[in-house]
Amino acid sequence: MDLVSENRAHGGVQQVVSHVSKTCGVPMTFGIYLPPQAEDGPVPVLWYLSGLTCTHENAMTKGGFQQHAAELGFAVVFPDTSPRGEGVADDDAYDLGQGAGFYVNATCDPWAPHYRMYDYIVDELPALIEAEFPVSGPAGITGHSMGGHGALTIALRNPDRYASVSAFAPIANPTMSDWGRKQLHAYLGADESAWCCWDASVLLEEHGWKSDILIDQGTSDQFLDLLRPEALASVIAGRRQPGEIRMQAGYDHSYFFVSSFSGDHARWHAERFQTSNGAGRAHA
């Protein structure tokens, strides 16, 4: 594990770390923000999964989460969105290959050898974080766009691992969208029956979620037709699933949208960490 950079921020510390991922078979880079409370003992953690074309850095510098994490007393992890580097398959399109891992375990070549972002986010990276950083207790997960898809599908498949889940403008129904069908076909093959366990709307319809869900979606998002929030909204309402889908007037798909609501999501997760934890550590 190598410390790439370290910056004091809001009384805590923003680190960028690289490590050799066994899961992905290449070096991976992630950001982790440790709030001031982490100096006194372990804190809960919020996972933030980023969208297409992003690295660990975009949300770390533009999302505005650190201020709120420092106030509320939890860490934030910003993973990369795919394996990268020489020897890692890629595609000329911005929405396939490097920067576009879609948080799945690829089963088809040329992607299968390295594109295992699901296992990386669910298993390898949490184990590393808990072993090496003052982080323990409840975990929440959120993300933006492709990362919102990642957050929802990962939480829905692992309800015991996450106390809370939210999303910003998630790709909500990838099996029915050009942001999804192309990538699921490439990574998983032509058999669509293998795709459904990577679709938040399908998963929620089948399994529900143990508590409530928070979704923010801008009404002026230039990618609304690809995101398909109506599919998720229909499932949430149809299943009587507790949660909120907030259609935010005038907001688009940018980080100006994410940073406008990162405070709301931070407080929402912190409240659920407290409930989950029972000890009020989020405000220690």
Add this chain to the structure above:
Amino acid sequence: MDLVSENRAHGGVQQVVSHVSKTCGVPMTFGIYLPPQAEDGPVPVLWYLSGLTCTHENAMTKGGFQQHAAELGFAVVFPDTSPRGEGVADDDAYDLGQGAGFYVNATCDPWAPHYRMYDYIVDELPALIEAEFPVSGPAGITGHSMGGHGALTIALRNPDRYASVSAFAPIANPTMSDWGRKQLHAYLGADESAWCCWDASVLLEEHGWKSDILIDQGTSDQFLDLLRPEALASVIAGRRQPGEIRMQAGYDHSYFFVSSFSGDHARWHAERFQTSNGAGRAHA
């Protein structure tokens, strides 16, 4: 005037605008954030001047000012740091030429034709902003690094124009620093007597400032020797100038530092807008 982009943010709107600058003789681009309060009438404005290598965009996406401006009810303008484009002189060094205008009016070739950032920031752009946007009343000015130098020197030379001034890690004494001597020599010539009116420590020693000043400086700033906060601190203390120089333990020169304290600076300016304005509009 062309609207380059527009994003809703924190209930207001972040615009990027380009216009042909008569002062600089080329098209210039700036960002302006209008808080929700601007829908009901003119609001005060905070000018944020950026540092070396930056465009209008860096602080606009990483500084975290919009959240606070929306809460407090003022606009924020993010100008570019130099003229740019073909026909505009440049240098291979990152700290001279395009991206490094130093907020002076150049008098020497090849810089003199376009490098007139002082007049642009003090006269042309404020006139445009007041004419075209719902902005009026008190103005504050702040900035980071080279932009902190710009904010301080511009305020000190124009006390009637600005109600308040602050800075983040300013180049505090450029006539005595390699961040300054090289550029002042290039832009203004070898006669050092022409340099002094572009040095915040010299100007403050000569003229003082009508009210108080807020300076934040990280103790782990990698450029401390070039910034020379000790010169400004000595003048402030020596003149009994009201103000605060806060040496912030462990912070460096990055936007993580700026965004950690942008809320403090926003509130500090808003308080002075209220005093200046008499009408409490900042909390309308």
